[in-house]
Amino acid sequence: xxxxxxxxxxxxxxxxxxxxxxxxxxxxxxxxxxxxxxxxxxxxxxxxxxxxxxxxxxxxxxxxxxxxxxxxxxxxxxxxxxxxxxxxxxxxxxxxxxxxxxxxxxxxxxxxxxxxxxxxxxxxxxxxxxxxxxxxxxxxxxxxxxxxxxxxxxxxxxxxxxxxxxxxxxxxxxxxxxxxxxxxxxxxxxxxxxxxxxxxxxxxxxxxxxxxxxxxxxxxxxxxxxxxxxxxxxxxxxxxxxxxxxxxxxxxxxxxxxxxxxxxxxxxxxxxxxxxxxxxxxxxxxxxxxxxxxxxxxxxxxxxxxxxxxxxxxxxxxxxxxxxxxxxxxxxxxxxxxxxxxxxxxxxxxxxxxxxxxxxxxxxxxxxxxxxxxxxxxxxxxxxxxxxxxxxxxxxxxxxxxxxxxxxxxxxxxxxxxxxxxxxxxxxxxxxxxxxxxxxxxxxxxxxxxxxxxxxxxxxxxxxxxxxxxxxxxxxxxxxxxxxxxxxxxxxxxxxxxxxxxxxxxxxxxxxxxxxxxxxxxxxxxxxxxxxxxxxxxxxxxxxxxxxxxxxxxxxxxxxxxxxxxxxxxxxxxxxxxxxxxxxxxxxxxxxxxxxxxxxxxxxxxxxxxxxxxxxxxxxxxxxxxxxxxxxxxxxxxxxxxxxxxxxxxxxxxxxxxxxxxxx
Ligand code: AHR
Numbered sequence: 001x002x003x004x005x006x007x008x009x010x011x012x013x014x015x016x017x018x019x020x021x022x023x024x025x026x027x028x029x030x031x032x033x034x035x036x037x038x039x040x041x042x043x044x045x046x047x048x049x050x051x052x053x054x055x056x057x058x059x060x061x062x063x064x065x066x067x068x069x070x071x072x073x074x075x076x077x078x079x080x081x082x083x084x085x086x087x088x089x090x091x092x093x094x095x096x097x098x099x100x101x102x103x104x105x106x107x108x109x110x111x112x113x114x115x116x117x118x119x120x121x122x123x124x125x126x127x128x129x130x131x132x133x134x135x136x137x138x139x140x141x142x143x144x145x146x147x148x149x150x151x152x153x154x155x156x157x158x159x160x161x162x163x164x165x166x167x168x169x170x171x172x173x174x175x176x177x178x179x180x181x182x183x184x185x186x187x188x189x190x191x192x193x194x195x196x197x198x199x200x201x202x203x204x205x206x207x208x209x210x211x212x213x214x215x216x217x218x219x220x221x222x223x224x225x226x227x228x229x230x231x232x233x234x235x236x237x238x239x240x241x242x243x244x245x246x247x248x249x250x251x252x253x254x255x256x257x258x259x260x261x262x263x264x265x266x267x268x269x270x271x272x273x274x275x276x277x278x279x280x281x282x283x284x285x286x287x288x289x290x291x292x293x294x295x296x297x298x299x300x301x302x303x304x305x306x307x308x309x310x311x312x313x314x315x316x317x318x319x320x321x322x323x324x325x326x327x328x329x330x331x332x333x334x335x336x337x338x339x340x341x342x343x344x345x346x347x348x349x350x351x352x353x354x355x356x357x358x359x360x361x362x363x364x365x366x367x368x369x370x371x372x373x374x375x376x377x378x379x380x381x382x383x384x385x386x387x388x389x390x391x392x393x394x395x396x397x398x399x400x401x402x403x404x405x406x407x408x409x410x411x412x413x414x415x416x417x418x419x420x421x422x423x424x425x426x427x428x429x430x431x432x433x434x435x436x437x438x439x440x441x442x443x444x445x446x447x448x449x450x451x452x453x454x455x456x457x458x459x460x461x462x463x464x465x466x467x468x469x470x471x472x473x474x475x476x477x478x479x480x481x482x483x484x485x486x487x488x489x490x491x492x493x494x495x496x497x498x499x500x501x502x503x504x505x506x507x508x509x510x511x512x513x514x515x516x517x518x519x520x521x522x523x524x525x526x527x528x529x530x531x532x533x534x535x536x537x538x539x540x541x542x543x544x545x546x547x548x549x550x551x552x553x554x555x556x557x558x559x560x561x562x563x564x565x566x567x568x569x570x571x572x573x574x575x576x577x578x579x580x581x582x583x584x585x586x587x588x589x590x591x592x593x594x595x596x597x598x599x600x601x602x603x604x605x606x607x608x609x610x611x612x613x614x615x616x617x618x619x620x621x622x623x624x625x626x627x628x629x630x631x632x633x634x635x636x637x638x639x640x641x642x643x644x645x646x647x648x649x650x651x652x653x654x655x656x657x658x659x660x661x662x663x664x
Contacts, residue, residue, distance in 0.1 A: 066215050089123075143220055146202065159173065160202045222235075242541075246298070261278065263310075267288060310345055348378075490565070492505070511526065596638075596654075612647060612653075614647045
């Protein structure tokens with residue numbers, strides 16, 4: 001035993017005593033003994049339109065390139081008729097062109113013009129192939145809308161329906177043009193069969209000429225039945241995480257590929273046909289149908305604090321290239337441009353929080369939301385190179401926003417990596433101007449995470465707070481293995497332990513459409529019909545569903561070599577419910593007995609649930625295979641002091657219900 005004691009130490013899983021002592025000086029006296037206050041919103045999400053996360057993803061629009069705005073600058077292979085086919089079934093003929101001289105709105109310049117010379121038996125028109133086909137369900141209703149403009153003297157009857165290669169899959173919606181100006185026509189289509197690769201056909205049934213634009217099809221069942229809404233199954237998977245906040249709309253998407261590609265929130269609100277779509281830095285097109293109003297509304301719908309990020313007045317340093325090879329360098333807005341840009345940021349705050357009597361609050365109210373969206377946080381910059389150009393522009397934005405809105409917490413950036421020049425300069429700059437919080441990013445091997453479990457233990461408690469805005473453990477082949485998930489779980493216990501410094505954290509990226517990923521791994525994969533949460537998703541879910549606001553040290557110990565770095569645990573209390581939550585991560589191949597001593601926590605309910613996630617460390621949950629690794633919950637009986645046998649390769653979450661609440 002003595003010998004063993006030389007090799008093994010009881011690992012006190014809640015370290016950072018020095019840091020805790022510092023915090024204790026600031027802590028309000030009413031905290032329960034042995035606890036420290038931690039962020040109650042530590043686990044959230046980061047949504048970026050990458051991997052078809054928005055168009056072809058969360059945004060429920062089923063028509064691809066609905067407004068004929070795709071161009072070769074979005075993607076070299078693309079043009080305004082991408083995803084469309086000229087349709088002349090039944091021996092009709094005519095011509096199709098894309099024009100720009102009299103659009104619905106200047107922001108949406110392209111539209112299709114159909115000149116039917118002979119309608120044949122079936123009419124002449126266009127067929128849309130959706131995003132890898134249009135997924136429809138028998139009996140479900142779909143909202144169709146289209147803008148038409150009659151260009152010939154005669155009225156033109158138009159029919160619209162869903163079909164497969166074998167035949168029709170819906171009823172026909174029919175309208176006749178009524179105007180020589182643009183007019184919106186709407187109808188409901190009911191699918192008669194389930195099909196994951198349907199097409200939408202729109203055909204003119206007589207000779208004549210007409211213009212078409214904004215050909216749109218939404219399932220009626222969107223998330224919370226919102227018009228212009230979100231795909232219900234994907235949105236629900238995100239909601240099930242119970243994220244406490246949502247960072248959006250990017251990432252690299254925000255600071256853009258060159259100054260002209262910077263994301264402007266004002267381009268993304270108002271009637272969808274008047275929004276300004278643009279090239280997506282990830283090599284496709286963003287329609288911005290999922291825009292700032294929809295982002296704010298989604299945050300509200302899922303109970304997440306909105307955390308928008310705006311560019312710091314500079315473009316990505318890798319513009320024109322890639323983040324791996326670099327690019328032409330960071331460019332900044334001119335001083336004149338900065339004035340308007342800063343005003344846009346102030347307007348964003350007014351759009352979110354201003355009364356309907358204000359200019360921008362009125363636009364929110366007009367969109368159907370007179371109540372404020374309760375914006376508390378704003379990110380300025382993303383992974384920017386910390387240059388004089390950046391510093392000057394960040395400072396200009398920071399000073400104005402801080403002075404006009406001291407109630408808003410501003411989140412700065414410390415460059416793309418967890419260390420190195422930009423990280424050091426970013427922190428130096430943040431300390432200089434006392435930025436409220438900074439955003440750190442790291443995509444690293446699982447080993448990096450387990451070697452850095454103490455990263456935040458010695459961060460100054462007096463400096464800026466931290467948002468770990470993007471992170472993921474990248475296993476070999478960029479696979480979402482159980483062992484990568486458990487490296488993240490180990491690390492997340494350290495975020496809880498340091499929840500007095502780390503205020504927010506979010507895995508990245510969130511979504512990836514199979515066949516359209518620019519980045520792997522992602523948290524949730526999907527196809528047109530499937531949602532496939534990874535094992536990493538369940539880790540995030542277990543932590544986010546079991547957050548606390550008080551952290552207790554030294555509750556869980558295990559007889560594990562300190563150097564092994566295979567075991568970590570945390571103990572938090574959720575003051576709202578009074579529940580005590582223990583998280584125990586064992587990344588070893590053997591069962592580890594964890595000693596749990598709840599003596600200092602007062603009287604507790606003897607009943608608890610334990611949810612475990614465990615299995616083959618190389619296992620993955622994939623869309624094209626069985627989802628093998630799923631959380632399993634059972635009841636357990638606990639006592640003041642007990643041993644928990646942590647399974648090999650596992651995360652266990654033990655939730656002990658507050659006795660008094662249990663009695664009610
Ligand atoms: O999450 C994908 C990308 O990674 C983000 O856009 C960027 O911020 C980071 O480099």
